[in-house]
Amino acid sequence: MVNCALLSGRGMGMMHGGNFHNHPDAEVVAVCEMNPELLEKAKEHFGVPGYTSIEELLANCDAELVLLIVNETRRIPPLTELIAGGRNVFTEKPLCGLEGQARVREEDLKIAAPAIKNWRDSGLKFGIDFNYRFMHHFRKLHDDVADGVLGEIKMVHARAHFNCWSHIIDLILWTIGRPDWVSVVGDPNESGGWARLIHIGWPNGVIGTLSGTNLWGYDDHPLRIKVLGDKSYSEAKGLDGNYIRRKAGNSEVEERWENEQGNPEMPESFKRMADGVIKAMQSDNAFPADGNAAWNELLFEAAVHRSALQENARISLNDVEADAFA
Numbered sequence: 354m355v356n357c358a359l360l361s362g363r364g365m366g367m368m369h370g371g372n373f374h375n376h377p378d379a380e381v382v383a384v385c386e387m388n389p390e391l392l393e394k395a396k397e398h399f400g401v402p403g404y405t406s407i408e409e410l411l412a413n414c415d416a417e418l419v420l421l422i423v424n425e426t427r428r429i430p431p432l433t434e435l436i437a438g439g440r441n442v443f444t445e446k447p448l449c450g451l452e453g454q455a456r457v458r459e460e461d462l463k464i465a466a467p468a469i470k471n472w473r474d475s476g477l478k479f480g481i482d483f484n485y486r487f488m489h490h491f492r493k494l495h496d497d498v499a500d501g502v503l504g505e506i507k508m509v510h511a512r513a514h515f516n517c518w519s520h521i522i523d524l525i526l527w528t529i530g531r532p533d534w535v536s537v538v539g540d541p542n543e544s545g546g547w548a549r550l551i552h553i554g555w556p557n558g559v560i561g562t563l564s565g566t567n568l569w570g571y572d573d574h575p576l577r578i579k580v581l582g583d584k585s586y587s588e589a590k591g592l593d594g595n596y597i598r599r600k601a602g603n604s605e606v607e608e609r610w611e612n613e614q615g616n617p618e619m620p621e622s623f624k625r626m627a628d629g630v631i632k633a634m635q636s637d638n639a640f641p642a643d644g645n646a647a648w649n650e651l652l653f654e655a656a657v658h659r660s661a662l663q664e665n666a667r668i669s670l671n672d673v674e675a676d677a678f679a
């Protein structure tokens with residue numbers, strides 16, 4: 354049985370807590386919440402003791418896994434405290450964004466760097482909720498690329514609403530690998546989610562584009578990723594579940610998959626992620642999306658921010674990473 358402590362009595366936290374608690378091999382044994390009303394509700398909901406601070410939690414509870422479901426604007430200090438306290442941690446995305454998930458800057462990477470270093474030195478498990486990896490259509494895209502079904506990969510074409518922003522970056526990196534460089538058009542000084550057009554290059558010559566804005570809404574799916582190989586090309590899109598693979602050059606449909614009506618993939622993906630984390634705890638393996646996945650997504654965003662500030666300069670991810678740890 355994996356004993357978990359849930360940090361957060363709010364919506365996302367209660368959802369994750371419920372998914373872990375309802376799993377046959379895990380249990381929420383304590384809650385931590387600084388808001389007294391939410392703390393009382395969460396204690397009652399799970400029927401467990403509660404604490405108002407991490408210090409108190411660490412002193413009184415030996416849960417081996419902490420579900421740290423706080424906002425990206427205040428994730429790093431509790432993460433640092435929990436790693437120092439010897440606890441494995443599962444958290445939400447993105448790893449750090451003091452101005453919110455649609456405005457991640459290079460400064461956020463610098464804030465996260467010491468926590469990532471501490472985690473790497475600790476031998477503990479740390480992972481992030483890139484739950485879209487557990488949606489059937491995005492996993493299918495990943496697996497078809499990995500299994501060579503598309504042939505040699507040549508191009509990536511993707512776009513997303515900012516609600517799905519860190520996820521689409523993670524999906525691209527998970528499917529194609531960590532890129533070498535980005536080059537970005539957009540103005541980070543625009544308020545809110547600044548519109549951005551990103552060019553991406555990988556070490557093996559694959560090239561890609563990713564664009565982000567909220568202007569297109571959700572009417573025609575909030576995210577899409579198309580990967581083009583020399584044999585076939587595939588597109589995975591949306592939060593319900595939609596995948597299509599066609600022959601390169603002539604568009605003949607080779608495979609089509611859609612979720613069953615009334616069974617969207619999104620809610621299931623959170624439960625599958627919880628299952629993956631619990632299995633990783635039991636088998637002593639890395640979490641399904643570990644701290645390196647969290648770091649690489651943030652690194653990509655930091656490089657995007659630097660490129661846009663430098664008027665579309667081609668920015669190497671390795672250079673940005675070296676500066677973050679300097």
Ligand SMILES: NC(=O)c1ccc[n+]([C@@H]2O[C@H](COP(=O)([O-])OP(=O)(O)OC[C@H]3O[C@@H](n4cnc5c(N)ncnc54)[C@H](O)[C@@H]3O)[C@@H](O)[C@H]2O)c1
Binds near residue numbers: 423431
């Ligand atoms: N994976 C997905 O598809 C998905 C979907 C929606 C939201 N999210 C992410 O989920 C996260 C949700 O965070 P939120 O906005 O609910 O978090 P939040 O910062 O509001 O914190 C949640 C609760 O934790 C408590 N808390 C925060 N820090 C604490 C501390 N150090 N000690 C004790 N209590 C503390 C707060 O009082 C609050 O009630 C966001 O990062 C968001 O991006 C992910």
